[in-house]
Amino acid sequence: MANKTTLLTGGSRSGKSRHALQLSKAFGKKIFLATAEPLDEEMRKRIEIHQAERGKDWITREEPLDITNVVKNEAEKYEVLVLDCITLWLSNLFMNNENRDTILSKLHHFIAECKKTKIHVIVITNELGSGIIPMDPSARAFRDVAGEANQILAAEFDEVINMVSGIPVVIKSSKNENEDQVDSTNSRHEFSPQKKEGLYEAIYKRRDIRHFNSKKIDPETLGRVLNAAHHAGSVGYMQPWNFVIIDDPQIKNRVAENFKKANDEAALKFSDERQDLYNSLKLEGIEEAAINICVTCERTRFGPNVLGRNTVFDTDIFSTCCAVQNLWLAARAEGLAVGWVSILSYEKLKEDLDIPDHVQPVAYLCIGHTEAFYRKPMLESKGWAKRLPVEELIYYNKWQGDPGNFKVSFINKPSK
Numbered sequence: 387m388a389n390k391t392t393l394l395t396g397g398s399r400s401g402k403s404r405h406a407l408q409l410s411k412a413f414g415k416k417i418f419l420a421t422a423e424p425l426d427e428e429m430r431k432r433i434e435i436h437q438a439e440r441g442k443d444w445i446t447r448e449e450p451l452d453i454t455n456v457v458k459n460e461a462e463k464y465e466v467l468v469l470d471c472i473t474l475w476l477s478n479l480f481m482n483n484e485n486r487d488t489i490l491s492k493l494h495h496f497i498a499e500c501k502k503t504k505i506h507v508i509v510i511t512n513e514l515g516s517g518i519i520p521m522d523p524s525a526r527a528f529r530d531v532a533g534e535a536n537q538i539l540a541a542e543f544d545e546v547i548n549m550v551s552g553i554p555v556v557i558k559s560s561k562n563e564n565e566d567q568v569d570s571t572n573s574r575h576e577f578s579p580q581k582k583e584g585l586y587e588a589i590y591k592r593r594d595i596r597h598f599n600s601k602k603i604d605p606e607t608l609g610r611v612l613n614a615a616h617h618a619g620s621v622g623y624m625q626p627w628n629f630v631i632i633d634d635p636q637i638k639n640r641v642a643e644n645f646k647k648a649n650d651e652a653a654l655k656f657s658d659e660r661q662d663l664y665n666s667l668k669l670e671g672i673e674e675a676a677i678n679i680c681v682t683c684e685r686t687r688f689g690p691n692v693l694g695r696n697t698v699f700d701t702d703i704f705s706t707c708c709a710v711q712n713l714w715l716a717a718r719a720e721g722l723a724v725g726w727v728s729i730l731s732y733e734k735l736k737e738d739l740d741i742p743d744h745v746q747p748v749a750y751l752c753i754g755h756t757e758a759f760y761r762k763p764m765l766e767s768k769g770w771a772k773r774l775p776v777e778e779l780i781y782y783n784k785w786q787g788d789p790g791n792f793k794v795s796f797i798n799k800p801s802k
C-alpha cells in the first residue's frame with residue numbers, strides 16, 4: 387500500500403467525521419484514533435453514538451496525548467487510520483500547559499510519522515478562526531495555535547478537503563498540478579524539524595573520501611545522485627554540466643598516471659617536514675573507486691549571451707561547482723563516498739576522455755562505497771590544516787566590518 391495523508395477541515399457539524407468514514411469504506415482493517423476524553427456525560431454519549439455509527443470493522447483507540455506513538459507503533463497493522471480530531475488533541479496539550487513551540491514541535495513529529503507509514507492517514511481538524519475574536523486571552527492563544535497547526539498540516543499533507551455544509555470541497559489535491567502555486571501561497575516555507583535534521587546531517591557528515599572498497603554502485607542510486615546534481619542552480623538556467631562516467635580500468639589507470647605525475651610536481655612546492663607530510667597523504671582513490679565521474683562545463687551552451695553571465699563570465703563554472711556539491715551531499719545521504727581529485731593535468735585529462743576544447747573539466751570525482759566515513763576532514767586528522775573559526779570569517783556591511791556578537795549555531799552539532 388502507498389502512503390497518503392488527507393486533512394479534513396471545516397466548522398463543527400459540517401460532516402467531517404461522516405466523510406472520513408466514507409473515504410475509509412474501501413479499506414479493509416481500519417483504526418479510529420479518538421483524541422476526545424469523555425470528561426462529562428454529554429461527551430460520553432457523543433462518543434458512544436460515533437462508535438455505533440462506525441460499525442464493527444473499526445478498532446477504536448482512545449489516546450488524548452501521544453498520538454505520534456500510536457501512528458508509529460500501531461498504524462501499520464491497518465490499512466487506514468482516521469484521527470478525530472487534531473483540535474481536541476491540541477486542546478489536551480494546551481490544558482497540560484504545553485506552550486506553542488512544544489505543541490508545534492509535537493505536531494511536526496506526528497506529521498513525520500504519518501508520512502512514514504504505508505497506510506492512508508486521515509486527520510480531522512476544525513476551522514476555529516472564522517468566528518468572533520474570543521474575549522479570553524488563553525482562548526485567543528489556543529485559537530492561534532489551532533490556526534497555525536492547520537496551516538502546517540495543510541502544507542505537509544497530500545490532500546486537503548474542506549467540508550462546507552456536508553459537501554466535501556477539495557482544496558488541495560494529492561496530484562496537485564499547481565504545486566508551485568500552493569508552495570508560494572503557503573506562509574510556512576520552513577522544513578519540518580526532521581527534514582532539516584536530515585539536510586544538516588548530510589552537510590556535516592559529507593567527507594572527501596580516498597579509501598574505497600570493491601562494492602559496486604546500484605545504478606538506481608547513482609541515477610538519484612546525478613539527478614540531484616542536475617537540480618543545482620545555474621546562471622541563466624544554463625545547466626552547463628555533463629557527467630562522464632568512467633568504469634574502464636584502462637582509462638582509470640591513465641588518469642591515475644596523470645595524477646602521479648602532477649602529484650610529484652606538486653610535492654616539490656613544499657619543503658622539508660611539510661613535504662614529508664604531503665607525501666604521506668593519500669590524495670586520490672581513482673583506481674579503487676567503483677566509478678569515476680568527470681563533471682564538465684560546456685562553456686558555449688546557450689550561445690554567447692547567457693542571462694546573468696555577461697558580466698562575470700565564470701559563473702558557468704560556479705554553476706557546475708553547485709552541481710558537484712549537490713552530488714556530494716546526495717551521495718552522502720545515500721551512503722556513497724566521493725573524493726574530488728584536482729591534482730591532474732586537465733590538458734591530459736581532456737585528451738584521455740576525448741573532451742572537446744569548448745568544454746572544461748571542473749571536477750574529477752572518485753565514487754564508491756567505503757568501510758568508514760572519516761569523522762573529520764582527513765587533512766585535519768593528519769595535521770595538515772584545521773577548520774577556521776567561522777565567526778572570524780563573517781564581516782558586517784564591509785570587508786572586516788565587525789559583526790558584533792553574531793553567533794553561529796548548529797542543528798546536529800558535528801562531532802569533534
Ligand SMILES: Cc1cc2nc3c(=O)[nH]c(=O)nc-3n(C[C@H](O)[C@H](O)[C@H](O)COP(=O)(O)O)c2cc1C
Nearest residue numbers: 592593594668669670726727728729762763764765
Ligand atoms: C575543488 C576541490 C578540489 C579538491 N582536490 C582534492 C585532491 O586533489 N585530492 C584530495 O585528496 N582532496 C581534494 N579535495 C578535498 C579536500 O581536501 C577536502 O574537501 C578538504 O580537506 C575538507 O575535507 P572534507 O571534504 O572531508 O570536509 C578537493 C576539494 C575541493 C572542493
